[in-house]
Amino acid sequence: MSETAVPDQSADLPAQSSPVAVAEPAPADAGHRQTGGGWWHGDASESVRRNLALVGVLVALIVIGAVTKPDLYGDPAWVWNNVLSILKLASVVGVVTVGMTFVIIGGGIDLSVGAIVALAGVWCTTLATQSYGAAGMVFCALVVGLCVGLVNGVLISYGRLVPFIATLAMLVAARGLAAEISNKQTQVSTNTTINDIASNSLFGIPLLVYILALVGAAGWVLLNRTTFGRRTVAIGGNAEAARLAGINVRFQTVLLYGLSGLCCGIAAIMLTSQATSAQAAMANLYELDAIAAVIIGGTLLSGGRGTIIGSLLGVVIFATITNLFAINGLSVESQNMVKGGIIVAAVLVQQFRFKSLTQFLARNRVTSTT
Template sequence: MSDQVDTRSGALRGFLAAGGARNGGLVLALLLLCVVGWVTAGDRFASVQNLVVVLGLAAITGVLSIGMTFVITSGGIDLSVGSVLGLASVWASTVATQSMAREIGWIVMVVCALAVGLGAGLVNGILVAYGRVVPFIATLAMLVAARGLAELIANRRTQLVDVPSFEAAFRGNVLGVPKIVWIFAAVAAAGWFLLARTTFGRRTVAIGGNVEAARLAGIKVKRHTASLYALAGLTSGIGAVMMLARTDAGSSTNGTLMELDAIAAVVVGGTLLAGGRGTIVGTVLGVLIFTTLTNIFVINNLNSSVQAVAKGAIIVAAVLLQQRFAAREGASGA
């Protein structure tokens, strides 16, 4: 009998260690928000059409948040993902790029956006890993530089997309769901597999937990760190393609403050700001929680300032809970 009790308690500890309880709490929070939305707005919130709207709004921020999860799990931060998205959207929608896309195909615009995002992310990674610049400073510099370069390229004008093949490929729905939502789902699935099921993910967690121990274990910390920022830049490029598909326009203002939404979603989702633990499932739930909250405020015509206060309170509560869980885990480990 005692063996059965020990087995059950061990399984429970394993469940908690795997983050099941945290994800369960996030699901509960999301369900409670849905109840609030249904009570306050009725069918306007509970309709299938509104659900599609929520998913569409969550998609771009969600893709940025996937890349951000890897960076924060390693103990870093990337403040530039929103600005890099704006730069990539502008570069991919210039007259020259669109002219090539009309002749060759939509792939030209996609490759351009991904290359710009990957390049900017790689610059961040090199500065942080090899230049030993503090991540906050390196990515803050990229935030400013990328936004300024986007303004120079676009001359502070909105560049309309006029490539029929691009619009056909990325606009519209599949099975009643916007294509950008399917892209988000694919990126989230790939991110989950990469973080939870590959050596790359285990190395990311190890670096976030203890850089020196990771180095002594044979992990090439600098190269891996640079690749993480490059990955975050790549997700910014993907987000730029999605932004072009959703708005049909490239603008230097695209992605403004999205880095803050991404960081908030990652933190609320359960990824430790100090590094060493990350969860893609939690990040997706965090994105959905914030998007649903925004949707409820918009439907009920509530003050956006109150919405900002509510988001701030959620972030503070999430960080406090993280500290409490970390303290308990440290005590139990001791």
């Protein structure tokens, strides 16, 4: 069989690149180089800048306290004891705030955290539970908090209820159940091990502060160094995209509310230790304090972004404001008004960032020149 010669046409064709080209990786700061701002002005450093701003707010509050009460702030021993008092004041709400941070980053909201703390506290201080000792009380509080949180998650994920409605209903139901269990009476904790948690210290620092630090560290690792944290951020950013990427959005949401309930169980033991008792009205408005701290910390209410450190700084800021108002003899009503103003300002900052302002001014300059 004769062969047919194929003429070489490579000389007539234009030069082409290789079919498989290996692109060189772009520099890590390529996006920032285009804007000319460097790493500090990029999105990667946004949480750092936000947290430094919160530290600046704390410093400003300390300066205000030093100006209004120079005699107190001139005593180093009083200052140290006051710092410990602020951290102790922030410890219980701080633990609740860690769980709330996960829920809000995941695109939800939990209005029932205060009621869950009350229910867990009342349940673990019943005579039947206290008969099992400190371990039984801790176990009861954690299980009650976890189970109620999981119920919230199931209602939202599989019952298709709006988180606001589901958790609002749980707020009413949990308070009612706590009142029913306690017969509307204050239940005294007779366990010295539980009661000593709030009064004991280690190296001069209250145990409650150590508990807050441990919960905060665990939350930071869970959010930033685990698949659970990455899935939480993905769901909060875009739940449908997360589902298409293979994430079980419903199950993840159940776990988020279960985690929030577990934090409430820990907070119930801490609050019971502080008061050496529990009642259905305890932890009143804790949900508002936790949500406010999360917002101040920079977590988006729409979900998809937030930090544990920022939320804890928000808790400390509110505790410092409370302390500042107390030492100056100001009313609680004035304190609440200031807190409300801070929350509104934080939300406005989220919606209208400084970068948007600079872009607006730049557009105006271009328009005026043309």
